[in-house]
Amino acid sequence: MRIKACCRWHSAGHLQTSAPHALRLFSMASQSDALPLSSYSTAVVFLPSVELQKKLNIVRSAWDKSHPRWTAHFTVLFPFVEPSHLPEAAARLRDACSAASLAPITADIDHVDTFSMRTYKTVYLSPSATAAASMKSAWRVAATTFGYSGRDFIPHLTLGQTPHGEDALNFLIGKGNALIASGLQWTTDCFVLLRKDEADGGRMKIAHVVPFQPSSSCSLSIAPELCPAWHFDSAVGCWVSASPAPQPTPLRSFRVATYNILEDAAIPSSPRISAIVRAILESDADFIVLQEVSDVSLPLLLQNVELRSTYTWASYSPSAVLPLSRNVMMLSRAASFSWTTVDLGDKHKPAHIVIPHVDSETPNLVFAAVHLSAGSSIEISAKRAKEMVTLLAHVRSEWPAHEWIVLGDTNFQATDGPIGDDVMDDAWELSGSPADSGPTYEPTLNSLAARTSRQDRSPKRYDRVYVKMGRLVAQNFSRFGFATPENPASDHWGIAVSLAVIGPSASTPPVVAAEAPELDRHRLTFLESSLTDAELSEAARREGLVLSDAGFLQRQAAADELRNVICSSGDTTNVCIRMAVVGSFALGVSVPSSDVDCLAVGNISSATFWRLARERIIALGWPNAHNIRLRRFVKEAAVPMMEFEVDGVKMDLQYCPAPQVAESWDTLPELPSNSPLFSLPVSTLRSLNAFRDSLALLKLVIPARRPAFVLAHRSLRHFCKRRGIFASKFGYLGSFHLSILLVRILESLPDSATAAQIVRVFLSEYGTWDWAVEAAYIGLPREYARAPREAMVILSPEKPSLNIASASTRSTVQSITRALQEGNRLLGDGAAWTEVCGTGLPSFITSYERYAKIDISFWGSSSMTGRGLVGHLESRFVHFLVQLQTSLPSIQAHFWPERLADASGGDGDSLQAFYLIGLSGSRLDDTVQTRLALLEAFAEDIRGQARYYDEASAFIYASEVSRDALGTVCKDTFDWPDGGFDEPQAEDSDDESASRADEQGLSRDDSFSLDRRKKEKKRKPPRAAGAAQSTAKLRPSADVYNRLMWDPSVSSEDHLIGYEDRFKGLKEMPIGSWKREVEDEAFIPFHRVVHFRRRTDNVVVWDRRVILNAFQPLHSDSSRTE
Template sequence: MAAQEESPQASSLSLLSFQTALCIVPPRHLWQDIDRLRSLYDQAYGRWPPHINLIYPFVPTDRLPDASRLIQEKLNSLKQSPERQDGVTIQSGPAGYFRNRGGHTVHLTLENGTRNQLRYLRASILEALGHDGKEERDYCPHLTIGQTKADEDLRDFLLDKTNMLPAVHWDLDHLVILHREKGFGGSSASKMVIWDAVDLSGNNMSNSDELSQLYSGMSLHGLGTDTDESTSPAEKMTTYEYSPANCSWCPITESPLEPVTVRNNNFTISTYNVLAEFTRPPPQDRYEALFRNILYTNALADVLVLQEVCDSFLLFLLSHKDIQRRYPFVTHGPPGQRGSPPLPSLRNIVVLSQWRFTWTWLPFNERHKGAAIIKIDEIGDLKSSLPAVVVAVHLTSGLSDAAVDSKVSQINSIIHSLDSDYHGHPSVIAGDFNFPTSQEVIDEALKQNMISSAGAEKILGFNCLLSKAHFMDGWVVAGEEPGDTGFDNMLGVGEQGATFDPILNPLAAQYSVKGRPHRYDRIFVRQTGKTSVTDFNFFGLRNDLQCEDLRMSDFASDHWGIRADVKIGYTSTENKASETVSQETALQLTSLPDALSSLDEIVACLENSSLLPSSEDLKSRKAVAATLAQILTEPIRDSSGRDIKTPLVLIPVGSYGLGTWSPDSDVDCLCIGAISSTTFFSLAIQRLRKASALGIRIMRKVKAATGMMLELQSGNIKLDLQYCPAANIAERWQEVSRIPSNDPIFDLSLHSLSKLQPYRDQEYIKRMVPDMNVFRLAHRCITQWAKSSGVYTSKFGLLGGIHITMMLSRLHQLLHGKVGRVTIPELVAMFFHHYAHFDWKNSMVVSPGVQSRYRRSMREPMVILTVHVPTVNVARAVTAHSLRTIASAFKRAEELLAENGARWSNILRDTSISHNKETGAEKFLGAHNSYIKVNVQYWGPSPTQASSLVGWIESRFFRLLNDLDRQVPGVYGRIWPARFTSKDSPDSPDDGETEYQGCYLVGLERLADAVNTGADKEERLQTLHATITRFTASLHEESKYFDPTVCWIDATHVKQAEVGELKLDLRNWGGQDGVDQMVSDFSEDDDEEDDLDGENEARDTLLGEAHAGGKSKLHSRNTPLPSKPTGANKLRPAADVISRLRWDPKIDFGDFLVGYEDRFLGVKEMPLSRWKSEQTDEEFIPQHRIVYFKRKSDGRRVWDRETKKDEIFGSGVGGCD
């Protein structure tokens, strides 16, 4: 009995079975690149995994248990042996081949060290199986890639591709025993599956979880089997992105940091067959011409689909900086470089894009054929938020029944994939369809029996096949003839719009059999919703070649390229840059020196200036905003304890909402809800008091020109809370940014639209700016430069955060449309160059694609417009003098960029290389011969009053600058936007300090063209002193802020020597507030009677709203409605009428007059177009003086305050509003 048990060891096991094998199988994550080639070239693909044979043929199937046991025992003994080897490392080497019957087998070799280790391992196992001393010199371990015919060019072609595979490297820790499983997947095919696995320490792994993870997706004996691979599902592929920092194309392995949503509903797509040639090596004489055609103006697109791309052309294309900038995302990296695998076939589909995408490969039944399915998350349907899908194709060529059937089958596979995986997505199919369109060629093929009548019907029914799936042909919808009109009479049926034209293209003639034109290349757009093709053109045409005597080498390809503009969904003002806007100012991007191209120095500068928030800053602000939202949006309950459903949302806006904030920035919050403003603030104050333990305190209640605002504080974080009453907006706030501007949901009062505008503009910018990370860092750079240059702070009539935001977002969009992706250093440098040469007098800063009816006044030297209505010039406080200051700062920044050895640390601090220690303020103190010095002193007890004083006086300096411009010609005044104090003053306020003293300086400079006679000088000086006196007097007259018992203000004209030794006043006089604000200290007793029952008031109001169907002005259920005569509805205010007349596109704004009461002359009229709503405007008239609105065309009064007549809204007498 014992002898029988020892028999497997005593006698050798037969090694003649081709049903089993002892192999080394790479871990599953190493398969993809290898299997892309094996799937096309290896006859064993699908039946064998990628493998290195150790022993094949192996033992009979019934002896596998014995063989496995013997191998385990041998490996265990080797591990315990003092002469044991170190771990085996598998390292692939160069490609190799050996001849076989009828051809060659191409494989990956292994490095010498790996080969020797495997030979020793194999010899030890053979010894255990009873084959000791078997000759090992013929054993050559390798990993097969594929087979070719006995053709040296084909062999070398596959060798080249194999050599481009990324090197395979892993530590071998187990061997795999395979056995052949017949009838796999219900078919007659056989397949090698894992029977067992043994690690090198001699342990069995057949039930190991590690084995399942290593070979996930492969059939494992005893571990379950997967679905049949013959179904050929779409395979997830890797997208490559060009990294300027690494100067290379890198695979995208991580998801974006921020959630990606649809941001654009218009895009362009181009498709171009670049003609692969079969000679080796492939000729490159056409590459430059192809490159020019791809970057030709009428070829540029958001998505570029290329067919017949070979490895050498892709390497050439991706090495160009213009391609890296224009199309930073691509389906395939440079073959053989930095781990990028080769293209699988000779003729390949490659897709390039301006936008990040994910993609899958949908294989067809025919080898080397498939479709690339591209999903672009940032382009799609704004309403449904479904991203666009582009299917790139190159269908089977040929004019035979088999070829036509293949094409039809491939189209059906694409449609099925779109319907099942991308149902409802906006979809485009683009590429070379290879369907013949020339009726003459089809008829000739029928005559010669090349194709059957059924096949011809399928060709003619191709359009119908796609039409049934709701796809429209872009050329049919919006295309024109591509060729020379002189050849139109030579075209037959089906030859119009040809992209393959042997008549005009000699390359096409060389490859054409019949010599007739065909429209092989198509762009089909699926008609979902309102998707349409708005434009269609050809590129790479004969007409584009700028020479008369054309040679064959002048033609880039045998195909013309085509491009289509696709619009998805509704028409929006927020589209890409229009042609007129993009050409408004020349955008020529210049290369930067290496010292300025680095991002590291920019980041270091921002960190040193404390403009970059830390991770702790991010967490604390996020937590405070979440706490505030929790307090304010807590449900309101009725008397029975049930929640009253009312929409109320809190949205961060401003710099925090955009992500451009710095650690000392306030957090601006906008609440949107269905209740009135009065009710909201009563409720907010009451709730914030009750939740004071959560750390958010009410600092002040501010009444500004734009309405009520609460100033809050949590620790060192300040918050501004505003409210917008808009019930429908609150209910649909997540989709507000995607709703078209003319939607009835925005039929709101001017007040509500103004409050909502920052959020709408913010979401527009976040959606339209190409790269928000680039934008945010560039914004911080420009902010740092503006502060150092003394041109930052909008209340002084200089730049502010909103100015930089609108200017930078506009430029970023224009650059992206013209040159493609830009780096942060390039964007910042271009910002300085572009706006240094901007024509401020005749041009306005308007977001690309936004149509504005804004009427610029003569008193607006700088115009920077918001996006949404009501359109506002955010630079309305800029005077002619402050514009001169800003423009000079831009030009100086441009000069600093051009200095030899320039560095960002100098540019952002506004210092020259030779004077890099002098700050901007120090330079200002010595830059002018004389100054206007405005002294401010405060000795009162209230910090709030001190803060109010500072904010008020700073908001009045634009008046002084305006008066200088108008009344003192020839003199330029430049204000430094900060307060100075004497050098011996403390840098920070002492505890309990209540006395402050400081000054503001306006540097004076005589303009070059000013008349300079003695008399003129004296007159100019007298006028200057009179202007200063009037300015001082106007400040003293504003008793709301100026109290001579606690403060004093005076202004004088002083020479530079009389300014004294000054420094910047870094003390905070209690905070600085804006213009026209009535600020009061907020205490626990403030408004106690009003707020005592705030929750009950809000509850009653909401119950009334629910009872009346959600109207904005409602009563409680239990409150009796006051009786009133029929038709006594409240008259809509004049502000609402102005808003409706101004923004309703159906109303002619210029056809109306405003009747208003003049205090001296009685009722007067003026055109509505001249009416000023800004309180700071000199022509401002309070709206309560408006008496009526009249139509000029017929003299009819459409709104009358006295008679309560309203034909605009239907309110007032006889109306129902």
């Protein structure tokens, strides 16, 4: 009533009421029932236009921690009223606006500013002075209406946050200025009231729009997260925003590609654009994902006539302001699309999610384009794995029914495990190629990769395509970008693969087994030889290669015991697990030293199986009635595996999740290879084929021929072992290689062929085989996309055909060929089988003038850590041989596939061993410096892997030695103190560890500390050579240096420091000449120190190679207080 009377009085007096005065009158009426401004679930804002929101959100997505919950906005009031009070608040604000007669605001942003917080700086966009004044006037209306009494209003639109530091701050400010230059102006005439939607990830959504004037009709909205693609319209000759509801496109088959185009300030993209465009067009892809697109390369690409006439859809327009220095972008020629980004834990490495617009007959598709974190450290590897897990969890949650295609630069290292998802397949492996072939980053072949690589110059398969198992079939995989190898477009090769859409598997018609036609293959003939089966049998018996009846029964019983435990239904009657022996034992060619390989097939996931298997073994305890003990769980391998010891027999177990196969287990031997039961994902078949391949080989070796096959296999195994060419992990032949090659020989020989005749034909046939061109296989000819780096191809029997010799290199193939040719020549000359096989290691260490020698020492307390270091070192030898062959093609290298030791030294307390590579060639003397540099780089790479190498407990040293300097060499017989059994806690997951801790009344931290104390048990003192044995661990070289330099009781001038020179090997200098400053040109890091030597008596007082530590600490350990 009071307000009405007052208004009537003003009206009667014909007085004009100013906006502030009217607002004060309205405020007086509302103070008695004020609404508290305490809710963080509501806000009042000014919103830019949808088009400007899109432009701003692209940059905010990588920098603003509030994206995507908040769109681009100017905050007016926040916190605001409780959500239940929003209707009332909107009504009050509407009345206040009506009374205040606010005018529309022309908002134009004209500068970038910042403010500092404790741990970061916020970069924001500010309006012009005129616009700021208008916004402030409107803010006073809202503030007064709701009784706001806080800080004054500073209009700002947050762009993002940066850590304190110049580089990131200047970069984001530069992005803000680029946005301003592109034009940021709009008109707003309303307040927008937002409300948090908890059901949609806490996104702030429009609840009410309050116009400044009652007569205004505001039509504001929040920009959708899915951005439409840009389309090149040839009619108008420019890029336009594509229609939000484009015509869907039918896709029955399409080609996808990924290509990292390289953004590096030292290698500008402008001169390379033409070559990059040629590479993109060479891919012939319908959809191609580019990584490392920059503000410079984006317009150059999209304004290229050739590219835009082919790829008419793109994620960005040429004038877009990209969020990062290196960005991901999709190009399409097949269909329009929408896209968004997903934070993978680091906003600067988001995934680029693309949804193509396809017709109803095509499966809904989702492309997830990635550029994962780069680096080889254990921390970065774990970060990459987490990024991939986050991505897959997101697409599974958001698009569960879609077909997923994950592609891009994964930066996966050789040490990274599989992506850990049972529904994704690697398209490269789907094409029948091994996981470690097909590199896309090759510093030895790509000059730009050589410039951008760090220490490790080995080839890497960084770029990958993964597809969801289901309705997409991968084929015709290829790499591109090789057109100008002397002047490459990028430091990466691109990869492309064709994907075909198939119908549901239920509709697939049954496949009828067809009668195989007669092989179109040359017939092999017998060769003259004095070799007899009796001689081969005697040699096999003498060398201990024959498995006795007792040994056979022991292994069979061990397999039965393991089967009884693993396949037991227990309380889980719905679980079906079957197990079979595979490999050499199944084929009857195992020797007493062979492990027994087993494969389990079941109707549960891999993760569930391994957890169940471990629980069942742990439940048995140790010792147990089954004599089963878990040695280790190799869960990070491409095919995970558990290693057991059962009654003294070593057994390896793999698992294949295939419910229908498990349920039809008993019928498998009778099923044809093309049975629809085997229409399984490649990742599943890769495991299952261990069983199917064994069955295929057994079917081809009829019972009448089996004795000759077994004797020939054992004899050739012994021959290869003695010649140093038997070890598949090092690129040589293995038991399965021999089986396939022998069966191929048997197919072309009469059934009456003896083992001796088979052996002679084998040496003759494969000694002259052109491995660089021809593939070896059994059965019908088959298609196989051979990669350029594959030096030898031996295809597995069952599809998908895999090259089981993918680890071979030109060096190992040369060694294999030379050995087979020599054996064939000796047999032709009538030599005895013992002479044909040779003496083994003694012959090797006298056959070459020069040897590359890689020393390894380990004196740590954890045997598990030591085995990990040895395994990692051995896994890198194949890559080193490739580097050596590529850099020095004139040098022949024969790697001896055994760990060796000095026969005259060592007491067995610690590992002190080495590996040898015999070197020969016409330019051996001219390439010494290059070889030493390669060896040094190899050792540096191993020492740089913190996951495996700790200089406090290990030492790796690479050098080159002459034949005379080798000394007495023997096979290393060092046994790990733990007997080869990994520590049980290493097998458990974090969740399981936490569960055990809870049961024991421990906190999680206490549990961790307990495990650490178990692992860090007291070390056995290392052996000292030439001095009293030290009771402490080997002191770091830096400590010894400091002692010699600053201890007044020791003369620094009397000591020399020995170190590894990158090109000249071991060198010495006076300690006083050693430079510790990194900036000094003569700086040498301490990890290259090998020894310290006293001049006066020529005594070495500290040596990493023999763990010699003659120095005692200045104070005894017992006197320390830390």
